[in-house]
Amino acid sequence: MNVQHTREGSAMKKFRVGIIGAGDIAVMHAQAYGELAEECELVAIADTDEDRARRLVEAAGTEVETFADYRRLLEREDIDIVSVCTPPYVREAPIVAALAAGKHVMAEKPLAASLEECDAMLEAAAKYNRKLAVMLQTRFELSVRQIRHLVASGAIGEPLFASAANHHWRGERYYGKPWRGTWERERGGVLMNLGIHTLDVLLWTLGELSAVRANMATLGNRIETEDAAAASLKFTCGALAQFVCTTTHPVDGSSLEISGRSRMVRYPLSFAAYAQNDAGYPMRDAAAEVELAQAADAYALAAEEVTEGFAGPIRDLFAAIREDREPITGGLSVRRTIEAVTAIYKSAATGAEVRLPIGRDDACYTTDGLHRLMKTIK
Incomplete structure (x- = not known):
C-alpha cells in the first residue's frame, strides 16, 4: 500500500482497489472510492465486456488497468481490496477467489443466494484471514x-x-x-x-x-x-x-x-x-x-463521524482492516x-x-x- 499522510501529519497507508464487474452498481462503488481518494486509489477493473469496463473507467475519471478475466486482476499483488459487483448468479466465485488471493472484499448485496453460499464465503474469509464486508449502506x-x-x-x-x-x-x-x-x-x-x-x-x-x-x-x-x-x-x-x-x-x-x-x-x-x-x-x-x-x-x-452513502461501508472496511476488527457490515x-x-x-x-x-x-x-x-x- 502507498503511504499517505493524514491532516495531522501521521502516516496512513493508502489502499489500492480493484473492481470486478462493471455494471450500473459498479459506478456507485467507483464514485464512492473517488470520494475517499485520500485513503485509496482505484487501480484495476475487470469485466467480460470490454466496452462496459471502458465506460466504468470513464465514469471513475481515472486511468486504470482493465481485464476481461477477473482472475488476472487478482494476480496483481499490489491490490489490497476488491469490490465484487457482478450479478448475483456470478458473485460467489469471485468473492471466494479474491479472499483466497489475499484481498479484502467489499461485496455488493445480496451477499449470497443461500446460507450455503454465505458460509462458503465466511469460511474463506476466516481461512485466509481477510475482511469481508457487504454494501448495506442503510x-x-x-x-x-x-x-x-x-x-x-x-x-x-x-x-x-x-x-x-x-x-x-x-x-x-x-x-x-x-x-x-x-x-x-x-x-x-x-x-x-x-x-x-x-x-x-x-x-x-x-x-x-x-x-x-x-x-x-x-x-x-x-x-x-x-x-x-x-x-x-x-x-x-x-x-x-x-x-x-x-x-x-x-x-x-x-x-x-x-x-x-x-x-x-x-x-x-x-x-x-x-x-x-x-x-x-x-x-x-x-x-x-x-x-x-x-x-x-x-x-x-x-x-x-460516520460517512453515509456507498462511501460509508467502504470507509468502515478501511478502518476494520487497520484496526483488525469485524466491519459494521461484516459477513x-x-x-x-x-x-x-x-x-x-x-x-x-x-x-x-x-x-x-x-x-x-x-x-x-x-x-x-x-x-x-x-x-x-x-
Whole structure:
C-alpha cells in the first residue's frame, strides 16, 4: 500500500482497489472510492465486456488497468481490496477467489443466494484471514444509527412491536435485463434485492429472529420471482414485527417504526410518546418526546463521524482492516439477514411457520434446494 499522510501529519497507508464487474452498481462503488481518494486509489477493473469496463473507467475519471478475466486482476499483488459487483448468479466465485488471493472484499448485496453460499464465503474469509464486508449502506445513515441507539439504550423501553416497509416501483425496462426477475440468475425478487435493506436494519436493531410466517406473490410484473412479500416476524427478545416489500407501489420509499409500551421511534427520524388519560386512552406526552429528541441529538453529537452513502461501508472496511476488527457490515452480521430472507421464502412456499435457526440439514440451506421450493409457488 502507498503511504499517505493524514491532516495531522501521521502516516496512513493508502489502499489500492480493484473492481470486478462493471455494471450500473459498479459506478456507485467507483464514485464512492473517488470520494475517499485520500485513503485509496482505484487501480484495476475487470469485466467480460470490454466496452462496459471502458465506460466504468470513464465514469471513475481515472486511468486504470482493465481485464476481461477477473482472475488476472487478482494476480496483481499490489491490490489490497476488491469490490465484487457482478450479478448475483456470478458473485460467489469471485468473492471466494479474491479472499483466497489475499484481498479484502467489499461485496455488493445480496451477499449470497443461500446460507450455503454465505458460509462458503465466511469460511474463506476466516481461512485466509481477510475482511469481508457487504454494501448495506442503510446501516450508516445517521437517523438509522440514532434509532438503533435509542432502542439499545432503553430510551423507548422494552421494544414490543415494529412495522417496516420497502415500497418501490419497477417496470418492464428494469426487468428487461435477462438476469433480472429469475431464480436462476437474480437469485430472488424484491425481498432479496431491495427489501433486504430495511429488513437488515430491523434485524440489526432488534437482534435474532425466532420464527417467521410469510406470504408472497408476483402481482404487477411478468417475472418468475416475487414482486411483493409480507412477513410476520418474532424476535428472540420477544418483540413482534410486520415487514412488507414490493416493486408494485407507485411511490418509492422506506419506513420503519419501533415501539415500546408508550414510546416510539420512526424512520425517517421522528418520535411519539403517550401517557394515559383518566379513561385509559392515550394522550400525547410532549415532555417524553422532547426527551427522546434530546437523546437522539446527544448521540449524534457524541458519535464518531460516520460517512453515509456507498462511501460509508467502504470507509468502515478501511478502518476494520487497520484496526483488525469485524466491519459494521461484516459477513458474520449479514449472515443473519440472509437467514431471515431464507426463512421468509421457505414460509411463503410452504404456508407454514418457520423456526430459526435454519440448519445445514434443511433443504433450504442450499441454493438449489431453496430455489426448487420457491418455483412451486403458484
